[in-house]
Amino acid sequence: MYDVLDSRSVLEVLQPVQDPELRKSLVDLNMIRNVKIDGGKVSFTLVLTTPACPLREFIVEDCEKAVKKLPGVTEVNVEVTAETPQQKSLPDRTGVPGVKNILAVSSGKGGVGKSTVAVNIAVALAQTGAKVGLLDADIYGPNDPTMLGLADAQIVVRSTDKGEVLEPAFNHGVKLVSMGFLIDRDQPVIWRGPMLNGVIRQFLYQVEWGELDYLIVDMPPGTGDAQLTLTQAVPMSGAVIVTTPQTVALLDSRKGLKMFQQLNIEVLGIVENMSYFIPPDMPDKQYDIFGSGGGSKTAAELGVPLLGCIPLEISTRVGGDNGVPIVVADPDSASAKALKAIALAIAGKVSVAALT
Ligand SMILES: Nc1ncnc2c1ncn2[C@@H]1O[C@H](COP(=O)(O)OP(=O)(O)OP(=O)(O)O)[C@@H](O)[C@H]1O
Numbered sequence: 001m002y003d004v005l006d007s008r009s010v011l012e013v014l015q016p017v018q019d020p021e022l023r024k025s026l027v028d029l030n031m032i033r034n035v036k037i038d039g040g041k042v043s044f045t046l047v048l049t050t051p052a053c054p055l056r057e058f059i060v061e062d063c064e065k066a067v068k069k070l071p072g073v074t075e076v077n078v079e080v081t082a083e084t085p086q087q088k089s090l091p092d093r094t095g096v097p098g099v100k101n102i103l104a105v106s107s108g109k110g111g112v113g114k115s116t117v118a119v120n121i122a123v124a125l126a127q128t129g130a131k132v133g134l135l136d137a138d139i140y141g142p143n144d145p146t147m148l149g150l151a152d153a154q155i156v157v158r159s160t161d162k163g164e165v166l167e168p169a170f171n172h173g174v175k176l177v178s179m180g181f182l183i184d185r186d187q188p189v190i191w192r193g194p195m196l197n198g199v200i201r202q203f204l205y206q207v208e209w210g211e212l213d214y215l216i217v218d219m220p221p222g223t224g225d226a227q228l229t230l231t232q233a234v235p236m237s238g239a240v241i242v243t244t245p246q247t248v249a250l251l252d253s254r255k256g257l258k259m260f261q262q263l264n265i266e267v268l269g270i271v272e273n274m275s276y277f278i279p280p281d282m283p284d285k286q287y288d289i290f291g292s293g294g295g296s297k298t299a300a301e302l303g304v305p306l307l308g309c310i311p312l313e314i315s316t317r318v319g320g321d322n323g324v325p326i327v328v329a330d331p332d333s334a335s336a337k338a339l340k341a342i343a344l345a346i347a348g349k350v351s352v353a354a355l356t
Contacts, residue, residue, distance in 0.1 A: 110222070115218055227256075271309075277311065
């Protein structure tokens with residue numbers, strides 16, 4: 001069938017190989033580029049739709065298997081790169097130049113670990129090579145500077161010919177802008193809609209974010225006016241809802257889900273935090289402190305995916321307090337593994353949403 005080994009025959013054997021999430025041919029998606037033949041050696045570039053592709057190895061293996069079937073092939077070299085697609089444009093919303101995808105991390109209730117999840121997901125995505133920003137919009141408890149090791153950072157304002165711009169702080173591979181840089185922690189601030197709107201617009205459009213694959217927005221907990229103002233002001237492509245297994249937390253997360261759905265923002269899934277406790281001195285034991293299975297039940301009821309379950313681990317809390325997120329401090333811990341898998345699942349879903 002294939003008399004000559006050339007780039008056309010390589011593309012032909014790769015034609016049936018699909019991106020497992022997009023269910024389309026890699027060739028049709030323009031994910032196979034720079035095919036080169038040198039004797040029996042075939043090399044090409046595989047351009048994934050996110051550096052955090054959860055199925056990277058699987059896709060590479062499929063490509064190698066397909067090309068090795070060609071007569072005369074002695075070696076296959078696949079160079080893997082990524083180009084994150086731009087989120088679809090939203091009606092009545094202005095995107096942020098250079099920022100490909102904006103994602104909300106929210107919770108119906110306070111204290112469920114929303115900021116812990118937002119910070120660790122941001123860092124986990126950056127660890128894969130993605131360019132990541134974090135906008136800490138939690139007006140009630142802006143903890144991201146502490147959790148990212150930037151408690152003492154100052155936001156720098158520069159005058160340019162386009163007016164004043166803010167320079168984000170940076171640590172663990174993530175650019176950060178936080179409400180915490182603006183407000184005095186000991187002074188309660190009452191945020192009225194227009195004021196919050198103004199600050200958020202500044203955080204979106206007057207910050208030198210540069211090129212970002214993902215801008216994660218750590219939302220304030222709850223579903224009140226502030227959350228609604230924010231959800232309407234930010235051109236988000238998707239939202240992640242963090243919950244704990246208790247019934248109350250789950251009821252609240254249902255409200256959060258409805259809020260996003262009403263505003264036509266895709267809910268990418270639910271993260272169940274504090275799912276179970278593993279005592280550090282008894283790693284074989286597991287205690288379901290807040291009950292079990294709540295996250296998966298709610299996800300099934302509401303028809304959204306469960307992105308993952310994170311155990312309650314002392315080192316996760318310590319990582320947050322010390323400014324070294326658990327995915328950096330102890331990447332092999334159960335929590336870090338769960339958080340990294342959740343970050344990859346989110347990246348996969350974002351690419352699918354952008355390309356379908
Ligand atoms: N899986 C976990 N294991 C251990 N501690 C955790 C875990 N998740 C969160 N925590 C701890 O619980 C506390 C609350 O977490 P966090 O600040 O992330 O919650 P939150 O939902 O953002 O709160 P709020 O928005 O109401 O301020 C923090 O001290 C954090 O370190």
